[in-house]
Amino acid sequence: MMKKITTKDAPGAIGPYSQAVAHGGMVYTSGQIALDPVEGVMVGQDVKTQTERVMKNLDAVLKAAGSSFDHVVKTTCFLADMNDFAAFNEVYGSYITSAPARSCVAVKDLPKGALVEVEVIAVID
Numbered sequence: 001m002m003k004k005i006t007t008k009d010a011p012g013a014i015g016p017y018s019q020a021v022a023h024g025g026m027v028y029t030s031g032q033i034a035l036d037p038v039e040g041v042m043v044g045q046d047v048k049t050q051t052e053r054v055m056k057n058l059d060a061v062l063k064a065a066g067s068s069f070d071h072v073v074k075t076t077c078f079l080a081d082m083n084d085f086a087a088f089n090e091v092y093g094s095y096i097t098s099a100p101a102r103s104c105v106a107v108k109d110l111p112k113g114a115l116v117e118v119e120v121i122a123v124i125d
Contacts, residue, residue: 009060011035014111020061023084027122031078032057033114047084047115051091054118059095062122071123074101078117082106088116 004013005020005027009091013019013030020029034043034050035057046103075096079088085104100120110117 005061005065008038008058008069009063009064010057011037011040020065022124023067026123027062027067027120027124029058029061029120029122031076031117031119032061033111035112042112042114047079047081047087048091050115051088051118052056055091055095058118058120062094062120065122066120066124068125069096069122070098072096072098072100072120073117073123074121075103076119077102078107078110079104080088080107080110080115084115092118 003022004018005022006020010019012034017030020027032054033118034053035041036053037057044050059069077088077092081083
């Protein structure tokens, strides 16, 4: 059975989707951007600051699902500018150290003018 995952420690969905869905011992998160979960406003003007907030949001969603960064098997990362790749990797690598499978692409635009968005698939503990 599919279970919707929600937490107040990450931004609420701003459309017809869930923060994450758990099914079959796995959790699939929606993409997180650098929204403050309390104020609902974008945090930071640079990719490092935004990536910090994104990773904190993802951590909260994973915890709500009974998982963690140590159990991530796949990430998909979206950057507004591929020139930010090294700075993004620096912050991302401080949170996700298990070297899961990953895709990272540059996109034309992200919601609310975000510089980075990340989604993950993880095993539930």
